[in-house]
Amino acid sequence: MLWLRGSALSVALLVCASSLFGASAIFAKLSFAHGCGVLTLLAARNLGSAVVTGPLAAWKARDAWRTVDKPSRWLVISAFNIASAGCYMGALSFDKVGRIAPIVFVFPALIAGLGWLHFRNPIGRKLAASLVIGVIGTMLVFGSDIGAPSKVVGGLLAIATAVFAAYYFITAARFTSTHWLATGATIFTLGSLVYVPVALATRSPLPNGIGWLWLAGLVVLGGVVPYLMQLSALSAVGSTKAGVLALLEPVVSVAMAYLVLSESMSALQAAGAALVLTSFVLATVRLRRRPTPAGTPA
Numbered sequence: 001m002l003w004l005r006g007s008a009l010s011v012a013l014l015v016c017a018s019s020l021f022g023a024s025a026i027f028a029k030l031s032f033a034h035g036c037g038v039l040t041l042l043a044a045r046n047l048g049s050a051v052v053t054g055p056l057a058a059w060k061a062r063d064a065w066r067t068v069d070k071p072s073r074w075l076v077i078s079a080f081n082i083a084s085a086g087c088y089m090g091a092l093s094f095d096k097v098g099r100i101a102p103i104v105f106v107f108p109a110l111i112a113g114l115g116w117l118h119f120r121n122p123i124g125r126k127l128a129a130s131l132v133i134g135v136i137g138t139m140l141v142f143g144s145d146i147g148a149p150s151k152v153v154g155g156l157l158a159i160a161t162a163v164f165a166a167y168y169f170i171t172a173a174r175f176t177s178t179h180w181l182a183t184g185a186t187i188f189t190l191g192s193l194v195y196v197p198v199a200l201a202t203r204s205p206l207p208n209g210i211g212w213l214w215l216a217g218l219v220v221l222g223g224v225v226p227y228l229m230q231l232s233a234l235s236a237v238g239s240t241k242a243g244v245l246a247l248l249e250p251v252v253s254v255a256m257a258y259l260v261l262s263e264s265m266s267a268l269q270a271a272g273a274a275l276v277l278t279s280f281v282l283a284t285v286r287l288r289r290r291p292t293p294a295g296t297p298a
Contacts, residue, residue, distance in 0.1 A: 010233035015248065017226035017233070022252025024222025025097045026260055027214050028089055034211025037204035038093050039195060041215060042086055046191030048219035049184070049227065057185035077171050077183070078190040084164035085191070087157045095154030097257035098265045101250040102141050102273035103158035108283030109134035110166035118170070126282055134279030138162075140272025180231040247277060 031041055091100045109131040115121035123131070138159065198204075207215055254273070257263040265273070 013229040013233040014246075017230035018246050018248035019252050020221055020226035020229075021246075022101075022249040023256055024218055024226075025092055025101055025253040026256045027218035027222045028092050029097060029257075029261060030214040031207055031211055031218060032093050034207045034214060035205055036207035036211050036215055037199070038086075038089050039199035039202060039204035040206055041218065042089055043192065043195040043199040043204070044215055045085075045219050045223050046082075046188050046195050049223050050188035050192045052224045053181060053185040053188055053227075057181040061182040061185075073171065074186050075190070077168060078187045080164050080168035080171060081187045082191045082194055084161050084168060086195075087161040087164060091154045091157035091161060093154075094150045094157065096263050097261065098254050098263045098273075099141055099151070099269065100154060100158045101253040101257075102269075102276045103138050103155065104161045104165070105247075105250050105280045106134040106138050106276050107162040107165040107169070109279045110162055111169050112283060114163075114166050115170060130279045130282035133275050133282070137272045137275025137277075137279060140275065141269050184227060184231060247280060250277065 028041060032038075088100070088104060091104075109127070112121075112123050112127035113131050116123050141155075250273070254263075254265065
């Protein structure tokens with residue numbers, strides 16, 4: 001991509017990042033299929049990301065932690081991000097990618113509703129329409145082909161992912177702007193401190209031989225690399241365009257699930273997914289000044 005410059009390069013980086021984040025769901029499913037436990041996966045992803053972003057932040061953004069106005073907000077932002085990632089990977093362990101990924105992307109519409117609920121932020125017609133469309137789409141995706149109780153659990157965890165992601169956005173928007181590397185390193189380090197001890201204490205299953213390869217792919221190609229691509233390009237592109245480009249994530253997830261995992265979607269699920277994506281566009285274009293999370297939702 002050496003022939004690209006400025007915003008064109010940033011857009012290319014965001015397209016690559018969104019595609020890789022979308023592929024992370026496939027890496028996760030393949031890791032689960034080869035014996036990897038959910039907590040093992042979360043511990044490995046956070047620890048691997050912390051090992052990379054920590055030294056980079058210490059080098060490039062060592063003053064960021066000292067200039068934060070309210071350090072306690074690091075914990076709040078990290079908690080929502082950690083919970084969102086945990087719910088997402090847990091949801092994928094219970095149900096198909098094609099049902100989980102579209103539900104998660106209702107979170108921009110939830111930002112509008114939760115912002116009004118907590119802070120009485122004005123919603124407006126476009127955000128109200130986004131919220132209604134997103135809820136209807138989620139109901140269609142969630143309500144179709146529920147079947148086994150595991151699918152209900154998976155759907156509920158996907159909804160929880162969207163809620164936690166929305167709260168992450170809301171909290172980060174009220175947080176004094178700081179260096180993105182410092183934010184990411186803090187989130188991944190705290191995530192490691194949560195998931196690694198829990199994974200060890202519960203003896204979360206380890207993957208088999210080839211499972212380690214899929215887990216490594218998730219850590220590197222589904223975590224560290226797209227995260228660095230996304231956050232480094234945000235300043236040049238802006239959160240609005242970045243949010244629209246993030247639509248590639250569920251599209252790539254569903255497409256790769258079809259090609260790699262032989263998953264399929266019913267007509268009702270496809271209609272619901274289309275409504276959720278429509279809701280995402282309406283809400284993202286409206287939320288121009290909201291920050292973009294470090295990889296949505298994970």
